[in-house]
Amino acid sequence: MKKIICLFAAFIAAAITANAQCASVLRGKVIDHHDRQPLEFAEIYIKELKKGALTDSSGNYQITGICDGNYTVKFTHLGCEDIITSVLVDGNTVQNFYPEHHLHELGLVDVVVKQEPEKTTVSSYRMKERELEETRGKSLGEALKNITGVSVMQTGSSISKPVIHGLHSNRILILNNGIRQEGQQWGSEHAPEIDPFIANNLTVIKGASSVRYGSDAIAGVILVEPDKLRDSAGIGGALNLVGLSNGRTGIVSGMLEQNFKKLPALSWRLQGTLKKGGTIATPQYYLKNTGMEENNFSAAAGWKKNKYGVEVFYSQFNTTISIMSASHIGNVTDLLNAIKRTEPLEKGEFSYEIERPYQHIEHELFKAKAYLFTGNAGKLSLVYARQYNLRYEYDKHRPLGDSLAGINKPELQFEITSHSADLLWEHNAIKQFTGTIGISGMQQGNTYEGRYFIPNYRNYTGGVYWIERWTKNKLQLEGGLRYDYRHLQVFKYENNVIVSPVYAYQNSSGTVGAIYKFNNHLSSTVNIGSAWRAPGVNELYSDGIHHGAATFEIGDKNLKPEKAVNYIASILYNNQKKWNIELSGYHTTITDFIYLQAQLPPTVTIHGSFPTLKYKQVNATFTGLDAQVNYYIIPQLMITGKASVIRAFNKTMNDYLVQIPPDKFQAELTYNFKSYKKIKNSYISINAVFANKQFRVPENSDYVMPPDSYTLLNFEAGTTIHIKKQPLTIGLGGTNILNTVYRDYMNRFRYYADEMGRNITLRIKMPINS
């Protein structure tokens, strides 16, 4: 491994000697801190380069032909105090200014530096600040579900995981602070182990993105990113308080960060979240045993110089989630009886207590990153990460024997430890080309105790990739290649002897794409990308009853890797004052798509008989359309429409696929109030979501027909009040405000109970700045 790194370093050194031009761009927007109006004729000036630009009528500015590095940038505008800030130009960099546009209120200046999300030719959506605020208190899966093309797969009300274009779990990559999240992603009841309060940026990349992010990114990638560490001297932070009426949930999340005046290179940040919730209520009854608790914290420190920088990050996620009592069943007869009942037998009262069955999950991430600016040529980064994921599952009933019951051990326990290293070199423009070359490796070990579900395994993966981008005038072209290797060794007992079969998988993937800017308002992107995924250990080795689903699942040791080719095309029209339109269509073909196929006869066990499902491979296609349209009726009043439509087929059997999200449509009306004295950024919005019934399911694939269509009404309102100089942002939201009784096709517990009833959320955010 060391040799490879050395070789690679030598290669990069050679590449750096190539002569480079400085073609980075610094751009951004200047927006009044209070009324969020763009400011025209503001001057942005780079001191070192004696270069500057004025903002246009939309508040935008752009300074081109800059070499990467650290600069002092001065902002001046009539009626505002000057802002002098240090900006790290690193490729195309965005620096927005939010000046306080009042002479009498000087001193309250809010400078936000945001790295522009890497422009990809696949479709991507980055959540806006307000949208992100509205999701505070929700889990990561829930937070993303309003994005077109994204839906959520649930196990009851407390476990939710994101679905992109109909695919989920180990067909989606989640990058937590730049690190590929490694946990127990094989089951529908295994939610991502991430505290959403860590993220100040949530981006969903829709489409195959294996080249940049590695294997498994068949459907897309979710980027969970904290803001960069503070780079202006002082202490800052934020306190978030959230209360939810349903489940009587309370959340406290705080963040504190500092950059030192005498030691400007050093910054640190501490962040933590506590969450506690009780029994969830449907419109008509309580769902017994649905409480949860969560406590998370993270710490980060950075040392940033002009030429190099070092960052360390550590986070811990701990949660205990109870599983609804009524979902625990013995066999198919129990399940059919549960379906026949319109309400679960076990209902009960409100309680914060977490009883069996429940899960306890811990996730740790340690990350160390070092980067070095290789002169004008580019930037070299080395990232090491260690992740540890622990999962305890407690059955509904303690063991019958008193001695075992006394210990209260989990019936099922997994521990996964992963070490990963990434070395990448991003080169600045050489002629019209910019690009990234990277190498990454990972080692992973899994152990289990208790009931057998999946075996112990050791996993080594390695990959190399190269992406280049060519930009000229209105056209940007992108192409990349990647090669991955995966070595998997399984350790398990077979007839009292340890066997340790070895699997090796390898594959190449590629991507080509283009962005064409017709004019300032209209642009279009196309991309063709390939991705692959090696079969998961559960798909190779499952052999037993899946409680809750009442199925008997059998793995297949001879599964081949899945290979996907994804075509995606988008059109963006942006006329900020009137229209904002984003349309994208996609088509994905997956060869050797792995899924659970019903088999005959049913498996007979002492607990009764269970339908037998085997992991099989077929050829599948996923075709769909995502659309979002914003229209400003008057400057204050905006109407938004969203649509997500997907069709999935099993080509081999000429049938539909199961568990595909039904068509979803949303309409939203938002009114933004004008500022009034110390009350600013006030808005109110009302939103209706329609989820159709999923008519396209294979026959006899499920115990019941998919649930009926439903419409939910939600609202959001927010405002920022300044008490003296302290701003206070208050938000009030409500989901399912009409208390509609419904069940959702993507919730595994749809067999047993209705969805959550009305839920009112109150959010208070207090930023700290000194």
Next chain:
Amino acid sequence: MKKIIQFLILIVIVNTVSGCKKDEDPVTIPPVPTNETEIMTTFKLIFTDSAGFAPTVTAEYRDPDGDGGNPAVQFDTIKLLANKTYFANAFILDETKNPVDTISNEVMEEANDHLFFYTTSGFSATVAIVDFDTHNPPLPVGLQTKWKTMGIGNGTVQVVLRHQPNIKDGMFAPGETDIDLVFSYLVQ
């Protein structure tokens, strides 16, 4: 200020060190399959003639490696003589343990949380539960049953054990199924 830095460094060091300890996974040594959780592998009914004349009859369902893996190795037909009254005792075993664990003893201890149901088809046998728990009034359990056979014939009997912790009320609905087996019977 210095204290804050020191504190921060301390946090990072402590977490890194404490985190690393967990790294020594014995991945290559999977747990021995005879784990501590209980597995029901065998259900056995032993019939004795109430009059003491007919020979004792045993009928078993055996899946010695539990669910999955190899299928059941034994699933007997219950063969009884016509026009007799039998008393039957039910046993649940975990044969993955050495010595074999008699789970039915624990069911007996927790009789207040368990209830058997015996459902017959065909007209040659009836089954009645004869043991009761300590509820007031007592509720049936079903580890002990009385079987009456009539004329020659055959049919099936479905044996269901319901686990109903703190919710047993004599009805089938509460709780979940621990055992569900359909035996064939033959009265000759």
